[in-house]
Amino acid sequence: MPQNDGVCFTSSSLKIPRLPSYPSLSDNLASQLARTRHSVFQFINSVRNRSHHVKNSPTRSTESAQSGFGIFSLIRNSPLLCSASLSLTRSTEPTQNHNIGKSPLLCAASLSLSQQDSTESTTQSGLELPQKGQSSGRYDEERVLISEVLVRNKDGEELERKDLESEALTALRACRANSALTVREVQEDVHRIIDSGYFSSCMPVAVDTRDGIRLVFQVEPNQEFQGLVCEGANVLPSKFLEDAFRNGYGKVINLKRLDEVINSINGWYLERGLFGLVSGIEILSGGMIRLQVGEAEVNNISIRFLDRKTGEPTKGKTKPETILRQLTTKKGQVYSMLQGKRDVDTVSTMGLMEDVSIIPQPAADPDKVDLIMNVVERPSGGFSAGGGISSGITSGPLSGLIGSFAYSHRNFFGRNQKLNISLERGQIDSIFRINYTDPWIEGDDKRTSRTIIVQNSRTPGTLVHGNQHDNSSLSIARVTAGVEFSRPLRPKWSGTAGLIFQAYDDMLLAKLETVYTGSGDQGSSMFAFNMEQGLPILPEWLFFNRVNARARKGVEIGPARFLLSLSGGHVVGNFSPHEAFVIGGTNSVRGYEEGAVGTGRSYVVGSSEVSFPMLGPVEGVLFADYGHDLWSGPTVPGDPAGARYKPGSGYGYGFGIRVDSPLGPLRLEYAFNDRQAKRFHFGVGHRN
Numbered sequence: 140m141p142q143n144d145g146v147c148f149t150s151s152s153l154k155i156p157r158l159p160s161y162p163s164l165s166d167n168l169a170s171q172l173a174r175t176r177h178s179v180f181q182f183i184n185s186v187r188n189r190s191h192h193v194k195n196s197p198t199r200s201t202e203s204a205q206s207g208f209g210i211f212s213l214i215r216n217s218p219l220l221c222s223a224s225l226s227l228t229r230s231t232e233p234t235q236n237h238n239i240g241k242s243p244l245l246c247a248a249s250l251s252l253s254q255q256d257s258t259e260s261t262t263q264s265g266l267e268l269p270q271k272g273q274s275s276g277r278y279d280e281e282r283v284l285i286s287e288v289l290v291r292n293k294d295g296e297e298l299e300r301k302d303l304e305s306e307a308l309t310a311l312r313a314c315r316a317n318s319a320l321t322v323r324e325v326q327e328d329v330h331r332i333i334d335s336g337y338f339s340s341c342m343p344v345a346v347d348t349r350d351g352i353r354l355v356f357q358v359e360p361n362q363e364f365q366g367l368v369c370e371g372a373n374v375l376p377s378k379f380l381e382d383a384f385r386n387g388y389g390k391v392i393n394l395k396r397l398d399e400v401i402n403s404i405n406g407w408y409l410e411r412g413l414f415g416l417v418s419g420i421e422i423l424s425g426g427m428i429r430l431q432v433g434e435a436e437v438n439n440i441s442i443r444f445l446d447r448k449t450g451e452p453t454k455g456k457t458k459p460e461t462i463l464r465q466l467t468t469k470k471g472q473v474y475s476m477l478q479g480k481r482d483v484d485t486v487s488t489m490g491l492m493e494d495v496s497i498i499p500q501p502a503a504d505p506d507k508v509d510l511i512m513n514v515v516e517r518p519s520g521g522f523s524a525g526g527g528i529s530s531g532i533t534s535g536p537l538s539g540l541i542g543s544f545a546y547s548h549r550n551f552f553g554r555n556q557k558l559n560i561s562l563e564r565g566q567i568d569s570i571f572r573i574n575y576t577d578p579w580i581e582g583d584d585k586r587t588s589r590t591i592i593v594q595n596s597r598t599p600g601t602l603v604h605g606n607q608h609d610n611s612s613l614s615i616a617r618v619t620a621g622v623e624f625s626r627p628l629r630p631k632w633s634g635t636a637g638l639i640f641q642a643y644d645d646m647l648l649a650k651l652e653t654v655y656t657g658s659g660d661q662g663s664s665m666f667a668f669n670m671e672q673g674l675p676i677l678p679e680w681l682f683f684n685r686v687n688a689r690a691r692k693g694v695e696i697g698p699a700r701f702l703l704s705l706s707g708g709h710v711v712g713n714f715s716p717h718e719a720f721v722i723g724g725t726n727s728v729r730g731y732e733e734g735a736v737g738t739g740r741s742y743v744v745g746s747s748e749v750s751f752p753m754l755g756p757v758e759g760v761l762f763a764d765y766g767h768d769l770w771s772g773p774t775v776p777g778d779p780a781g782a783r784y785k786p787g788s789g790y791g792y793g794f795g796i797r798v799d800s801p802l803g804p805l806r807l808e809y810a811f812n813d814r815q816a817k818r819f820h821f822g823v824g825h826r827n
Contacts, residue, residue, distance in 0.1 A: 282319035286351030293342070293359050303337055303360050303391065310335045314354060325354070336395035337361060361392040365426035372432040374415070374473050379407060384428075392422060404432070412477035414499070414508060434473045435499075438507035440466065445515050447493065455516055457491055458553045462514065464579065465489065474499065474508050486514065489578070491550050493517045520548030520558075541565040555579070567614055570596040587626040592639075594619045600717060615717050618642040623650065631655055644715050646681040647674045665691040673712065683712030687720075699751045704826075707743040709771075719775045722766040723789065725820040729764050730791025730812030737787040738780040739768030746826075756799040762808070763792040789813050795820075 290307040291297060298304045310331040313324035325343050332341045342357040364387045369380055383400045387393075401417045408415035419431035442462050444455030466482045468474065479497045486495045494515040502509045525543045545561035559574040573593045580587050600613035623637030635652040649672045657664035667689045675682040687708035694701045708720055716738070722728060723736035727744055744766040753759050767788040772780035780787065795808030803824035811817050 280321055280323075282321050283345075283352060284319050285314065285316065285345075285354045286348070287316050287353045288314050289353065289355045291355055291357050293340070293357050295344075295355065295357060298358075298360070300360070300391075303358075306335050306337050307332050307341075307356060307358055311356075314356075320354070329356070332356060332358060334395070336393040336397075337391055361394070362422065362424075362426040364388055364390055364392050364428065366428070368423075368427060368429040370429070370431050371418075371434060372415075372430075373434055374413065375404065375407065375432060375434075379404075392426070392428070397428070401430075404430075412475045412479075414474045414476075433506060435508040436506065437468060437470050437472050437474050438502040438504060438509050440468065440470065440510045440512065443511055443513050445494075445513055447515055447517075455514070456519060456553050457514075457516060457550055457555070461554050462486055462489075462512070466512075468510065474510070479510070482512075486512070489555055491516060491519070491555060516550075519550040520546070522546050541568055554581070567599050568597065570594065570598075572596075585626050587624055590623045590625070590637075592619070592621050592623070616643060621648075621650075628653065631657065644681060644718075645677070645679060647676055648672065649674055663691075663693055665689070673714070681713055681715065683710055683714040683718075685710040685714070685718070699749055702746075702748045702750070704746045705743070706745075707741070709741045711740070714776070716776050716779050719779075720768070722768060725806075725808075725822045726826050727764070728766040728789055728791050728812075729762065729793060729808060729820050730810035730816065730818055731789060732818070735785060736766050736789045737768035737772050737785045738775055739771035739787070740774050741769040741771040743767055743769060750797070753796070758797050760795050760797060760808070761793075762795070762810075763790065765790040786814075 288308075288311070290304045292299075311328045312331060313320060314328045329341050329343055332338060337360055338358045339361050340359040344355045344357055346353045346355060364384070367380065367384050369375075372380070383403055387396065397420070401420065405416045414435035416433060417430055418433035421429045421431075423429055440463065442455070442459040444453050444457075445451065446453040465485050467485075468478050468482055483495045483497055486492060492514045494513075496513045498511045498513060500509040500511055523545050525545075541563050542565070543561060543563045545559065547560075548558045550556070551558050555578055557574075557576045557578070559572070561570075561572050561574075563570045571594065574590065576588065576590045578588045580589055595618050597614050597616045600615045619639055619641045621637055621639030623635055625633060625635040628634045633654050633656075635650070635654075637650045639648045639650060640646075641648065650669070651671075652667065652669045654668075655664070655666040669687045671685045673681045673683045685708065687706070689704070689706040691702065691704045693703075710719065719738050719740060720742040721734035721738050722742050722744060723731035724733035727733075728736050744764065746762065746764045748760055748762045750758050750760040765788075768780070770787065772778065772785065772787050789812055791810045791812040793808055793810035795806060797807075798805045806820070806822040806826075808820040808822075809817070810820060
């Protein structure tokens with residue numbers, strides 16, 4: 140019988156490239172072992188051919204027939220060594236592929252079968268591959284009886300750690316003592332041992348013994364974990380890494396557990412919208428693990444203006460630096476998609492753009508990213524006309540109507556500066572206003588805004604003084620000019636300070652205000668505190684102090700929304716009667732006319748509402764209000780409340796509907812008060 144010459148199949152090395160998403164180690168190991176399948180088919184075909192040769196040989200045919208298994212007889216008389224291995228090594232050869240050149244992890248798998256002879260050397264021979272169209276599947280079904288299954292180290296000796304031997308034996312499914320196995324089943328159990336994560340290689344060796352075929356899985360355990368080196372993780376907290384690897388110190392490295400840690404690191408970046416992931420991993424000598432983390436830093440940020448109609452790049456009216464200074468994303472930072480979304484929202488709230496988007500682009504440096512912000516500008520200004528209703532007119536269905544005419548420019552000088560000139564005119568009311576706002580003073584890093592106001596107004600005095608005995612109305616004329624400065628103080632908090640001069644009443648007001656807003660939604664939490672101080676620059680100028688506070692809290696329960704609000708204030712010093720607090724009306728206590736509840740130095744008003752959707756933009760509302768002047772009406776100069784027999788306190792309740800519109804909610808409400816009076820209220824916009 141000819142010698143069963145040594146046979147060896149080895150797959151080529153595979154280097155894990157640097158990819159946008161890091162593949163799991165277990166998947167890579169399974170993939171490499173799967174590549175040995177073709178080699179197994181080649182081996183079976185070769186054995187089959189040699190078995191056929193033995194069967195036709197006059198000197199061995201009888202011996203084969205006695206055994207009943209051609210392949211078994213061949214193995215019994217010519218012991219075979221069958222090995223499959225998987226190893227992780229570091230590449231020392233240069234590569235021309237730039238994408239995989241930076242990855243230090245090499246994964247190699249091999250399967251070999253050879254004849255073992257203590258007296259004769261083994262020589263290689265060629266193999267006959269399966270013919271085209273020939274099925275190789277049946278070779279997997281040829282079974283060999285295995286008498287014993289052992290797990291040993293790569294030198295064939297017992298493992299020092301019995302727990303690792305137990306892990307390998309537990310992973311076996313098909314390979315058991317006194318079982319008939321196919322090569323496919325052995326191959327699958329090699330997969331399972333490697334997939335347990337504790338071993339860097341596994342070589343199944345079939346040895347002919349006096350008692351039968353012994354199958355030995357020669358394994359090489361991973362090293363014990365002794366330390367971690369992490370490179371490139373600039374924003375990843377060190378505590379996160381410490382917690383992830385803490386339980387593994389001093390234990391054998393488990394590749395499945397290592398794969399879970401890598402996924403958790405990638406998940407940390409994903410949850411925060413950061414461009415970062417584990418790009419490479421290497422197990423060094425001495426049990427050290429080296430992680431390479433890739434974080435995409437922002438290289439450059441540019442603004443691209445697009446035409447509103449064609450979508451093609453065009454020249455914009457807004458200065459690019461006016462947009463760039465709004466962004467919290469800066470050059471050199473790890474790019475965050477969540478931060479980018481907030482920047483898009485910030486630019487959108489400037490009111491200059493119809494559409495805003497950020498497009499990441501590859502930079503010349505592969506570890507960096509360029510950002511392009513595409514913006515579509517809206518028309519910057521123009522004329523408008525409209526109308527409204529004065530809350531100070533209490534008699535006559537049309538006497539409260541006001542017409543308005545305005546010119547506005549929202550992007551003065553291309554710096555997002557806003558100019559508004561408006562005129563409102565009614566039968567009694569008239570307001571001429573010039574308002575100029577710079578939302579971010581140039582050179583200020585605190586995002587301070589400046590507003591300049593000039594106003595000439597004439598408003599009805601019926602809120603405080605009521606109608607005169609001859610049914611004529613008292614009007615109050617004011618000429619005011621002032622400047623205000625505002626800036627963010629903390630997240631959701633803003634502050635305002637200003638000076639306002641008012642003629643006729645001869646007073647100079649210093650104004651301070653702070654506002655907290657939970658969000659832009661009207662139903663969210665809000666708190667505002669306002670203080671005005673009259674400064675007596677001249678002895679005859681008014682000298683007083685006025686404080687006012689407002690709070691609101693919204694709660695959603697299913698489709699309904701509950702809204703609770705509370706406001707109050709107090710004024711001390713020498714002030715004009717029409718500077719007192721008035722209670723009652725559409726934005727105060729509904730069911731009463733404007734200012735009909737009271738006029739006082741102090742006040743408190745509480746309100747509760749529940750709204751619910753009805754049909755499309757229409758929603759229904761139930762409400763209840765209460766107001767009180769805290770018995771301060773008689774202390775107002777001239778006691779206007781006592782002269783008009785205002786009660787000083789009262790409540791109202793009712794129902795209504797609200798409809799969303801471009802001007803804000805249109806409110807139509809019907810209210811009852813505690814004096815058995817009923818009244819319709821119509822308003823535009825949210826309540827104060």
